Amino acid sequence: MAEALRFHYEVDGDNFTSAGAASVEVKRKLRQLGFDAELIRRVSIAMYEGEINMVVHARGGSADVYVDKDCVTIILADRGPGIPDIDLAMQEGYSTAPDNIRALGFGAGMGLPNMKRYTDEMKIETVLKQGTTVTMKVYINHTKQTEKGTSEEGK
């Protein structure tokens, strides 16, 4: 793979039913490219959480995924309300999701911590009333040894 592969998706903010479709598509593409199951799972879970966040909290946005030799980069950009306090938003259990979202099975305040846990790098850029861009990287060769830690933390 000399050149990076790039996939671009528009994420519809008005349609909870279709939320996650881009992540499913990326999962399929990565499988076709022959990546191992663990890497695919980490990329697709992180992207899925981010995609759901854009639909639930920011009325949609765009998703770009780059695959190059060393890593998969996921960039999720929206023009939503922005995140007033990133440290707070990163805490497990912190959520501003309304009841109707909870009734749909989301709003546990686990999305952003999950995204951090499943990726090797994560950066959040946000401007109030203008939007949020989340950039995540998962390394292809030397993957982070998070999994053991994850199961412990989950207790």
Add this chain to the structure above:
Amino acid sequence: MKIREIATLLGADVLCGESQLDEEVQSACGSDMMSDVLAFVKDQGVLVTGLVNPQVIRTAMMMDMHCVVFVRSKRPTPEMLELAKEHHIAVLASCSRMYEACGKLYASGLGNEACANG
């Protein structure tokens, strides 16, 4: 445990994935919160849930799960079944409640391994 045995134990209807009934699964997780499933589950073959919307199927897909069991007589939409078929996820529907369904599976040897919220 085979998916077929899960169906029998829970008196569940098989809504899709008949050809997968002999697949072995090692563990299961019960939750109505999808982000908890995404957070704590690792290598769980089965998701037991009372929540019905397409994100349940997508969550199972993201976790590489083989089977979703809907409890409390919940019925998925045809659209959800299409999604499940496309991704080789067997879908079962039982009238058991969550507690009962999980209890029966657990007692029959289907563990929860790394699942914190089972």
